[in-house]
Amino acid sequence: MPNDACLVCTACRQTFPLDQPRWKCDCGGLLDIRFAPAFGPSDVQGQKPTMWRYRQAIPLADGADIVSFDEGFTPLLEVDFGGKTALIKQDHLFPSGSYKDRGASVIISQARAMGVKAVVEDSSGNAGCAIAAYCARARIACSIFVPADTAAAKLAQIQHYGSSLHRIPGSREDTASAVLTAAQTTYYASHSWNPFFFHGTKTFAYEVCEQLGWKAPDAVILPVGNGTLLLGVAIGFDELLQAGIVSRIPRLIAVQAKNCAPLAEAFRGGLNDPAELPTQPTLGEGIAIARPVRGRQILQAVRRSGGAFLTVGEEEIVQSLRQMCSMGHYIEPTSAATTAGLAQYLRQCGGGEVVVSTFTGHGLKTTEKMLKLL
Ligand SMILES: Cc1ncc(COP(=O)(O)O)c(C=O)c1O
Ligand SMILES: [Zn+2]
Structure with missing residues (x-):
């Protein structure tokens, strides 16, 4: 790992060693990791099909003992949405059942x-x-x-x-x-x-890029509560761009539930921070985040990519869940919020776009809700 890698405060720019067990700055600011990976496609040759094939891109000390179940490198499966198709990462197949x-x-x-x-x-x-x-x-x-x-x-x-x-x-x-x-x-x-969490979720971008023959898709449709997947994907594609592995980053399309959409509302209103809104419960329990701590970063990442926010209603979530399950994809309702957003996106996009999305969580995690929906 490059030896100038460090933690850096997003508010006051103070830096800290990576091996200091801290999660925020003394000023209260959020920390990012300053790190330019030395990674190239040839590094994956002969590596196991797991997310750790991108080890050189992950800011852990050389020789660190990795805690792993050989997870990741999930299938990128083509799924049909009424005549248009998307490529969907099967991240509900991870060992604990989610990305x-x-x-x-x-x-x-x-x-x-x-x-x-x-x-x-x-x-x-x-x-x-x-x-x-x-x-x-x-x-x-x-x-x-x-x-x-x-x-x-x-x-x-x-x-x-x-x-x-x-x-x-x-x-x-x-x-x-x-x-x-x-x-x-x-x-x-x-x-x-x-x-550090985001330098794990960024492997989604590395995997998609490799699975597409080291190319970026046109758009990636992702759920957003705290934005841990979306921000990781933004970091990953930025790194791949900086390394010259891709020539552009995909549009990041963020999906929120209408009942809890502080970021979609901020995006619509041109705000830099999450909107303060009354929220309602939603079937998408995983994305019901009224005050996302990294809201400002999420809005920046979506805008910088030329992307957008989409919102989905409760009925749309249920419909999409039923449709996915009827096609053999047993996902949890939060993941169906993403597929409902994906269906909206595909209805309005031109043909020929390479659109990637994800099944974030397994249906077996929410059996009571699934029973109620029968
Ligand atoms: C199944 C599922 N999908 C999506 C999300 C949203 O992730 P994030 O809050 O990082 O945006 C979560 C979060 O808990 C989740 O459990
Ligand atoms: Zn600070």
């Missing part, structure tokens, strides 16, 4: 490399499952904070991995506040604050 394993593998590898013995994390469910799984693999103690009404299968999964579970009454924001007290004394493996 969050990309981020968890990197963040927990970094935690182990720093000698961290215990972590805390807050989540609407899937990030908690992923962090708990990788902590089990790394033998790191783990406490997960979730909203009290999180899907039962996710609660079971977190506890079976051996993590301690804290169910917090109230909103997703109440859960985020509750974890901050714990984060004062224990390493915060936060998927929204901790920048």
Whole structure:
């Protein structure tokens, strides 16, 4: 890894060594990782078909002991949407059942490399499952904070991995506040604050690029709550562009639920920060984030790519879920919000565009909701 890589504050520009177990700046600002990977397509030759084939692009110290289940390099499957097709990453097939394993593998590898013995994390469910799984693999103690009404299968999964579970009454924001007290004394493996997470989710971009013959697609349609996949994908394509591997970045099309759309609203109004809006519950529990901490970065990334925001109603989510399942794709309702947005996008786009999207979470994670929808 280049030895000038460091953590950098997005507010005051202060820098910190990468191996300092911190998740925000002393000024309260968000941290990014300053890092220019030395990666080229020839590096993947002979490597296993996992996300770790891009090891040279991941900012972990040389010789770090990776925490992995040989995850990633998920199939990029062609799916038909009424005559138009999209290529869909099968990220619901990750070991813990969602794409969050990309981020968890990197963040927990970094935690182990720093000698961290215990972590805390807050989540609407899937990030908690992923962090708990990788902590089990790394033998790191783990406490997960979730909203009290999180899907039962996710609660079971977190506890079976051996993590301690804290169910917090109230909103997703109440859960985020509750974890901050714990984060004062224990390493915060936060998927929204901790920048290592995004250097895991960026492998989505590397994989898509390789699967398309080292080319960028025209558009990538992604869900956005805290934007951990979207921001990772933006980092990944930026790096591939800087390295001269692709000649342009794809348009990033962000999907939010109409019932909770602070970023779509900000985008529409030309604002730089998430709009403060009343929100309603949505079937897309994973994207129900009223105050995304990296909202400003998400808006910048979408604008810079020439992309847009789309919003989807509850009925559209249900319809898309039914359609996907009827075609053999068993995904959770949050993932159907993305496919509903994808269907909207395909209806309005010209033919011949290479459009990539994702199934982010497995349907088996939300059995109660799936039963109610029968
Ligand atoms: C299945 C699923 N899809 C999408 C998302 C949205 O991810 P993000 O909040 O990082 O934008 C989540 C987040 O929990 C999720 O669980
Ligand atoms: Zn700062």
